[in-house]
Amino acid sequence: xxxxxxxxxxxxxxxxxxxxxxxxxxxxxxxxxxxxxxxxxxxxxxxxxxxxxxxxxxxxxxxxxxxxxxxxxxxxxxxxxxxxxxxxxxxxxxxxxxxxxxxxxxxxxxxxxxxxxxxxxxxxxxxxxxxxxxxxxxxxxxxxxxxxxxxxxxxxxxxxxxxxxxxxxxxxxxxxxxxxxxxxxxxxxxxxxxxxxxxxxxxxxxxxxxxxxxxxxxxxxxxxxxxxxxxxxxxxxxxxxxxxxxxxxxxxxxxxxxxxx
Amino acid sequence: xxxxxxxxxxxxxxxxxxxxxxxxxxxxxxxxxxxxxxxxxxxxxxxxxxxxxxxxxxxxxxxxxxxxxxxxxxxxxxxxxxxxxxxxxxxxxxxxxxxxxxxxxxxxxxxxxxxxxxxxxxxxxxxxxxxxxxxxxxxxxxxxxxxxxxxxxxxxxxxxxxxxxxxxxxxxxxxxxxxxxxxxxxxxxxxxxxxxxxxxxxxxxxxxxxxxxxxxxxxxxxxxxxxxxxxxxxxxxxxxxxxxxxxxxxxx
Numbered sequence: 271x272x273x274x275x276x277x278x279x280x281x282x283x284x285x286x287x288x289x290x291x292x293x294x295x296x297x298x299x300x301x302x303x304x305x306x307x308x309x310x311x312x313x314x315x316x317x318x319x320x321x322x323x324x325x326x327x328x329x330x331x332x333x334x335x336x337x338x339x340x341x342x343x344x345x346x347x348x349x350x351x352x353x354x355x356x357x358x359x360x361x362x363x364x365x366x367x368x369x370x371x372x373x374x375x376x377x378x379x380x381x382x383x384x385x386x387x388x389x390x391x392x393x394x395x396x397x398x399x400x401x402x403x404x405x406x407x408x409x410x411x412x413x414x415x416x417x418x419x420x421x422x423x424x425x426x427x428x429x430x431x432x433x434x435x436x437x438x439x440x441x442x443x444x445x446x447x448x449x450x451x452x453x454x455x456x457x458x459x460x461x462x463x464x465x466x467x468x469x470x471x472x473x474x475x476x477x478x479x480x481x482x483x484x485x486x487x488x489x490x491x492x493x494x495x496x497x498x499x500x501x502x503x504x505x506x507x508x509x510x511x512x513x514x515x516x517x518x519x520x521x522x523x524x525x526x527x528x529x530x531x
Numbered sequence: 532x533x534x535x536x537x538x539x540x541x542x543x544x545x546x547x548x549x550x551x552x553x554x555x556x557x558x559x560x561x562x563x564x565x566x567x568x569x570x571x572x573x574x575x576x577x578x579x580x581x582x583x584x585x586x587x588x589x590x591x592x593x594x595x596x597x598x599x600x601x602x603x604x605x606x607x608x609x610x611x612x613x614x615x616x617x618x619x620x621x622x623x624x625x626x627x628x629x630x631x632x633x634x635x636x637x638x639x640x641x642x643x644x645x646x647x648x649x650x651x652x653x654x655x656x657x658x659x660x661x662x663x664x665x666x667x668x669x670x671x672x673x674x675x676x677x678x679x680x681x682x683x684x685x686x687x688x689x690x691x692x693x694x695x696x697x698x699x700x701x702x703x704x705x706x707x708x709x710x711x712x713x714x715x716x717x718x719x720x721x722x723x724x725x726x727x728x729x730x731x732x733x734x735x736x737x738x739x740x741x742x743x744x745x746x747x748x749x750x751x752x753x754x755x756x757x758x759x760x761x762x763x764x765x766x767x768x769x770x771x772x773x774x775x776x777x778x779x780x781x782x783x
Contacts, residue, residue, distance in 0.1 A: 282619075284616075285620060285624070288620045288623065288624055289623040291623055320668065348705050361538075364538045365538050367539045368542070368543050369539065372543065372756060374763075375756055375760035376755060376756030377718035377721050377756075379721045379722040380751070380756065383736050383740035384563075386746065387562050391766045435544065459630065463634055465722055466632050466635045467718075470637075470722070478634075478635065483639065485639070493639065494639075498631075499638065500630075501627070501632075504632065505627075505631075516636055
């Protein structure tokens, strides 16, 4: 009994102990080095505590989140729509596969200069970059999810005399949901990367811009505070997503008897 | 052997041809160069060696960073995945570091390593590390216990089991991680070059954009895209050979 209790409590505690030790080592090393490049952990925490609630910082956060939301919405919708149609029709898949493969291999930053020329330096360019980064993981996962759906489901659908559209909507899409969600979740962290990439260019605002500016002004603890906030943001967004996913897929785990994919 | 997908490549050709037609018809040359102009620029810049040198620099730092990530990621991932205590100990630290977007560390890396190739090598290594490490970890955790028991009763020691049971069994998962890391690493490499502006394709693109040399700019974009495509193809082909037993379905 006690052994089990120790084990259950001990596991997460050990992780936190190691984490605290790592932060402690950082603190000690930073203090003994005295290099301005590595501020002590406490100095970064103190800066973060003061900087994060300022209206200037929050407006940067808001700008980044707004872009992420818009780019993610566009990229995810396009990804699911194209991915599901590629998955459910062999002809569509054949027609689009090389094009998708070529585009997918292009790093989004390579498109930034081209998009700047077409869309200017504003939000539209940034949202396009984010959408481009988001679309491919969603597309590929949607396609694979539909393709992996069992043939029996399709036979049942044709026995029930479902039309093509109805089959896609009521059979293919639900069957592919776990895989689609996996793609959507990966896309959240890729979207965050794209936010930063798109904000590195052309000034303006946002968290990526903030980090770059603080570095160029040698406000090193502020720069660390910005990076930390991005990590926190990624962590929280991922956590929220896992919750949504669990809700949305609870029927699926029940229906198939499988756990998480 | 798969037959080449003729329809798909015809579609690619049609898209490029319509881009050419649109640019010429509506005189969009000021904001989008025609594909023919881009191709001409690509050939010229490759022949004069300008672009060839830049892509060479990119490939060099990218390959070094990726190699570091593969070695560290596989070793650390397999170890953590094999020993429950290590997993418990490192879980919080991993969960803390993993969500930090690697590109946001570029300004930090610039402070430590300056604007040159070492900065880019380390930032690529950091970005590419996580998918490989996590996939190695999951792969090692998913190893069939029976395999271990058989190995142990056959007198294979702990280290031997790690190398001869856990590692091969996690290879399919590791290969997937390497493939993901390869595309993230390329993105980070080019972004870091763009930010630092010293050498590499990213820096080249930044210069062409400032000088408004659109065909040269697009030529670099096409070149990077093509390189990414080749890397992805090569990795998939390598994967098929290396983990031939894992089945074709995982490979997309």
